[in-house]
Amino acid sequence: MMKPLYIQGIGNVSPQKSYDNSHFLDEVAEVETNMLKSLDPNYKEYIAGDMVRRMSRIIKMGVAAGKICLADAAQGPEPLIPDAIITGTGLGCIEDTEKFLSNMIRNNEEFLTPTAFIQSTHNTVSAQIALLLKCHNYNFTYVHRGFSFESALLDSFVRIGSGEAATVLLGGMDEMTANTFTILQRLGQYKQKPVNNLNIFREPSRGAIAGEGAAFFFVANKPGGKNYARIEDLDTIYRPDKGSIPSRMLQFLERNGKNQNDIDLVIPGVNGDPANDKVYDEVMHNLFQDKAQAAYKHLCGEYETASAFGLWLAAMILKTGQVPAPARLPGIIPGTVRNILLYNHYHDLDHSLMLVSSI
């Protein structure tokens, strides 16, 4: 049994105006696209100007989200130094990776400069945050597809559960590039034509809308800061047997002293691709037919660490007591929300469950 993690602060750079914690989806980005891009905060507020210019998007998004999160959790002007910085990313610094790789191929292994190579390392974001904070503490980066953010969350549970850490800066981030989009579109993962992002559940079509973002959470062993929500537990399931998810989900709730009636809102990782979403249908139909549902991938797009955006949505709902209309799925109208279950899967390989409750 894990000790819960208390979310004391949040920082989220995403295709929505989520970098500003005083707003919660009161304005929603509605775009004709098959690739949602993050909305940039004024990066110079968080990162020195000469550094901003050298940084790729994922580094800028990650560092800014991390700093917004720490400032959000802080009680006074003193900057918070977490006992650990733990991040997850599916593809890491793919823009710098592509840049170095392309230059290497085009220039036939000659006339190369090191900057893109240095910044292509998967742990660059957590390292840059440590550098800016002068934080010498535990610093880990997980890079496992649909388990990337979930692994960082599990490590946070373990570090805090063992008492090694009282606070963790936890984050999940990925960036989308034109090349990666083209490749994944060729693989059938993304939609061929632009669509209205707010319409994808009403008019499903093959493929998801690509997305990106960096969502950070200041999690602690006790309530404090802005007291958003409590992450109760996490489960990850690799290649589940067909039809096994509902019983696994019930076990998951049971080990947290709950059953499906205790869940007030379910947030599946649906993305508007019928092949992807039918995996969720079985569970929703079996267990949560009479429950209110919300979704988020029409707001942030599909990417390996989109579940971090999902956790942000859940935490904001619990903090504000509101399920904003653009996040609701048709059906039951949500009442008071105390317990939220998030269920996400990546290509039907990596499945994850998160249970989040109000403080």
Place this chain on the structure above:
Amino acid sequence: MPQKVYITGMGIISSIGNDVGSTFNSLLEEKCGIGRITLLETNLKDKLPLAEVKMTTRELLDHAGVSGRKNLTRTTLLGMIAAREAIRSAGIENISECLTGLISATTVGGMDRSENFYKEFLADPKKGRLIDIVNHDCGDSTERIADYTGIMDYMTTISTACSSSANSIMFGAQLIKAGFLDRVIAGGTDSVTKFTLNGFNTLMILDKESCRPFDENRQGLSLGEGAAFVVLESEASVMARSKTVLATLSGYGNANDAYHQTASSPEGTGAFLAMQAALKLSGLRPEEIGYVNVHGTGTQNNDLSEGIALKKIFEGKIPPFSSTKTYTGHTLGAAGAVEAVISILAMQHGILFPNLRFETPMKELNISPITRVTKGIEIRHVLSNSFGFGGNNSTLILSRS
């Protein structure tokens, strides 16, 4: 009473051997794996040495018993071979008899094939065989290794540059202590690619000859490839199988240098803090460490910084130490696990493996590593360092059981 974490199996493949036995023989015979490039197709072929695993990717497919499979990268194959050996050596017959996880580590993942894909893709975005790019991401290699070994309960992948697989062992131990898993196959795998070779070349930290860590005249590092895994088990899991234990993982620590994205701080702050954390967790005094397997890459910056940190943590009395990267080259994401396996071999056989090619101590520190195979040494505890880009510094302490 804190949970103990035991090591009951290990597997390794690198330029000095395709398994634990041949690795041990090469170490004893001072047979170095660094040499002229024979497999990687690169324009740097005759300019820089590499420590390649001396098997083509096709030969690795056969060796892993998966001939004909088309979606496996070199990184994955190296990992499969080492993980299979680790599981066999632990005598595990039924991988799912208890909660078992796989924690792998890699820095390049499937880059060896992405390089081929990109050549065609850059010329025409409709071109490039998709089968050469679907395995690009780091998590792919881990899932292939999991499918191959039958590990289903838990898996993840760590990428913290050159400390990656030390960190996968560290996370595995934490999951066992937390009661989350009974058993973890932990380690890492990396193949050499043009990407990494050219990347390190732009940093001008590659030695044109075989590397000479801790030497006054060191000229940089030598890149290598390989994979290594260890089997970590809880006490209950070991007892249930009445299995002989190879070693105990008695301490570990990770700290961040927070100094520079690639360079180590002149004071060795991160290195010192990682060693200090590992010693504290192990409950050992510095003088109880019988051998240090240093990170020792051979770059000006690392060896000086690490040497300063060693002097500080051991208060001037540094135990016998060596960089076995002088044999295997720097295997990046696999290095921490490769060196954990070598450290266990040192303890098991009571042998100190040398820092090859060492001649002149660094004038700033005047410390000398082991230069010859030294037998008949009782080593109870080994400290092994792995440091990476982003100031990611990790230390493991392994003890004889």
